[in-house]
Each structure stands twice: as C-alpha cells, then as structure tokens.
Amino acid sequence: MLEIQRVSKRYNKDKYALRDITLQLKPGIIGLLGPNGAGKSSLMRILATISEPTEGTVTWNGIDIRKQPNELRRTLGYLPQDFGVYPHLNPVEFLEYVAALKGLGGWNLKIRILEILELLNLHDALKRPIGSFSGGMRQRVGIAQALLNDPKLLIIDEPTVGLDPEERVRFRNILTDLSGERIILFSTHIVSDIEATANQIAIMSKGQLLTSADPSQLLRGVQGKVWSVTIPDHQLQSARSQWTISGTIRRENGLQLRIVSDRLPHPEASTLAPTLEDAYLYIRTTRGGF
C-alpha cells in the first residue's frame, strides 16, 4: 500500500504546486484526474522518488520512501509525461537498453521483453525503428519499459495524450489486463479515459485534492443535480454566466443544455441521469477548483 500523508510541494517560495495531499492507494486502477497545472505530475514525481516533498511523507508498505527509496524503486514502473525514445532503436533494442540501465538481466530477459511487447500488441513491429511508430505505438513502448521489472506500483503520467479514439480504447484494455495485484496510478484530464477502468478516481485542481472516491460514489454525489433545459440560441451567453453547463445539443426548437446544479435551474427543467463528466464538473465548481 502507498500512503501519501499531508504532502505539499513548493518549487519556489510562495507558490504551492501541491498542498496538503493525503491519499491512500491500494491495488487497483486509480485515475488521477485534473486540468493542466493541477499538480498531477508533481505528485507522481514525488511518488516515483524523483523529487521530494517540501512537507509531508509518503510510505510504501509502511516504509518512508524518502529514507529508503530503494524499497520502492525496486518494484516501481514509471512512465513520465515527457518520455523520450531513441528513434533508431527497435523496441527490443530499446527495452534491452532500459533493462541495462535498471540493472535488470538474467537468462530470461529477452523472453520477458518479447512477452511484454506481445502484451502491448507490438509483436508485429519488433524490427522497426521506434522513430517510425505512431504516437500510440510509442506510448505502448513507454508502458513496456515501465513493465520490465514487473512492478507492483505502476505510475503513468498522461499516457493517452495524442492518442486517437481507437488507441484510447486499446490503452484502456491494456490497463485492465495489467491490473490485479498491482497499484496502477495514471493521470489524465479526460474523464472518459478513466470512466470504464478506474476503481478509484482522485480529482485534483490547483494543487489540492478535491476528492478521492470510486466512480459510483462520484455518480451518487451528483444524482438529482443534472438537468435538461432548452433555451433559444440568443440566451446561451447569459445561461453560461448563470449555470454550470456540462453539454449542449442543438435541437429544432433551440439549444438543449445539460446543467449541473444543486437547485432546479429553470421551471421547465427535467432531471437527467448523471455521468462522471457531470460529477467531475460539479466537484470542480463546488469545491473551489475553478
């Protein structure tokens, strides 16, 4: 288990990138959701023992990762947000190189590399230079290198950026295949990336943790608070200033708005079944995330 206790991070004197984060991570898939600058990467770098918190502690199975980072490092897989590859190497050569850097070896290393590449659906591209890969394929190489040591803690920072819808679906399936006894923490700012896969969703904004809950808890929190209202086109501006709008659909008789609100926003409003997107918006507006 990974326990984050009252962690704050300041890169310079008066600006907090992380503020008083307390969070427990258990085996499963945890989605770290938040807009740009929320602090997702800052938190992940601390968990990956690349940077240190200004305040607070992180323990891995009870051991302080600052005092004994190797306990965690041995069993950590990390894909940073700005992951670079060597374009002239093929994926097998690249993984051999990363394995050497990590001090991994043994007679079965090559077999392990081939197994991982098969798992990530890269077995048709073993001899091609990574430089010729699509964005999605490169991301999969990134995940492959994070899996070399069969990690118990896998941290992947914004792995779906730049992926097309098909690659996103493939990525979700890979996550599900990989889950089990390990903790998989991955960050995104796209709700649909985590909707189907995550057991736990942690929402961050402006360096703070707004909530951490399972998807059904988040949905329950916004039950009865999502409304449908149809307005004439010209009222859109004023509607935007009045309500939190999570979607608009053009209809013959005007614009149908999807509104997230504690109270009935309009006499003719009817309620809708909430989605995680609504829940995310609700939490960000009501807990000062905006």
Ligand SMILES: Nc1ncnc2c1ncn2[C@@H]1O[C@H](COP(=O)(O)OP(=O)(O)OP(=O)(O)O)[C@@H](O)[C@H]1O
């Ligand atoms: N090395 C650094 N030095 C100074 N400030 C930093 C540094 N890294 C991050 N920050 C600041 O800390 C805050 C949080 O940044 P962080 O990169 O952790 O957010 P993020 O949620 O990962 O954002 P994104 O979705 O854009 O990746 C931002 O205000 C950022 O400018």
Ligand SMILES: [Mg+2]
């Ligand atoms: Mg980031």
